[in-house]
Amino acid sequence: MKKFALIFVVVLSLVLVGCGANSDKASNEKKEEAKTITFQSEDGKIEVPAKPKRVVVLSSYTGDLINLGVNIVGADSWSFDNANFKDALKDAKEVSEEDVEGIIALKPDLIIGSSTMKNKDKLKKVAPVVTFTYNKLNYLDQHIAVGKAVNKEKEATEWANDFEKRAEEAGNEIKAKIGENASVSVAESYDKQMYVFGDNWGRGTEVLYQAMKLKMPDSVKNSALEAGYYAISPEELGNYTGDYLVLSRQSSGDNSFMKTTAYQDIPAVKNNRVLEVESSKFYFNDATTLEYQLKTFEDFFLGK
Structure with a gap:
């Protein structure tokens, strides 16, 4: 009887440990699957998608998003004039900050633009809007800031450090x-x-x-x-x-x-x-x- 009781206690302990592990795993998965993150923007804290899938960019940060592998569904004319962006924008549409209806049609989950762009309040009703002031940050910190906005700070920081090193070596x-x-x-x-x-x-x-x-x-x-x-x-x-x-x-x-x-x-x-x-x-x-x-x-x- 004592032997049976001991076996029961051992089995129960294993079950509880397993449940605890499963609970921790579920908790971690839930965190990983969070739909939004909080981004500290120039305008304050903003809830943005943790994994943005349809981004509209209305400023000079298109190349940052391309570098980070973010899907762009709409961009400004300056971006479309840049032959270096051609392949990445082949499925995107040309829009402007004044083309609110055109942006709505693209169903963006995130909009990135400049602090001086027009119709910001209208666009905020379409999707979260993150804006940056040109030259407020240096060129590498700006890329990292864009990375934070799309939840890719690690990738952006690694690129910035590597680029700085390679450029310095070339300069020497x-x-x-x-x-x-x-x-x-x-x-x-x-x-x-x-x-x-x-x-x-x-x-x-x-x-x-x-x-x-x-x-x-x-x-x-x-x-x-x-x-x-x-x-x-x-x-x-x-x-x-x-x-x-x-x-x-x-x-x-x-x-x-x-x-x-x-x-x-x-x-x-x-x-x-x-x-x-x-x-x-x-x-x-x-x-x-x-x-x-x-x-x-x-x-x-x-x-x-």
Whole structure:
């Protein structure tokens, strides 16, 4: 009888342990299957999908979402103009912040945009809206912030750390080849106006100056570093061009300035030290664009 009682106690203990384990497992699975997470946005705490499946992006963060493998069902015209995004957006629709009805038709479960976008209150009735202020965060922290919004902070952080390391290594190679004191300018031709850029306004500036730590000409530093960019006339470009020039322009635009004597006489032009890039592929500083910029610079400076 005592033997039977002992066996009963042992079996009961095993059953209770098993139930406890199953309970813990169920609890963990329930946590993993949570439908929403709380994201600390610029506007306060927002409940967003834990696994967003239909995202509309109305700002310069499309490439961040592409890098993180997030499904995009709608994006702005700037994103569709970028050939680097073509494959990822092949099933998406072009929309704008003013096209509320078009966005509703896409049935998004998350909308990501800029803090200045229109119709934010209307769009909040469609899906959770997360907005960011351009340049409030540095380019790598911005990617991590987007990652947090779509519950992929770990992946975003790992990419940011890896990219920073790879870009720094490439910068060291470039400086070893062109010289520590060689300077690089970034300029863009847009609608008959010329701009030179500081170190945080896209166009590859974050990669060249922040990650690679290449030298910026003093004329650009004095004019564009604080504001981010500085408008000049095409005739003045030579005054803001370093030993090398990264020239962002539209291949289909008016590039007649490149045939002028003022342009042809710039030393960097004479010495074949100009990297011409397509503006639409170089505008932003999202993760996908940053990867493209890094590869472009490696090919140009190092012949990789």
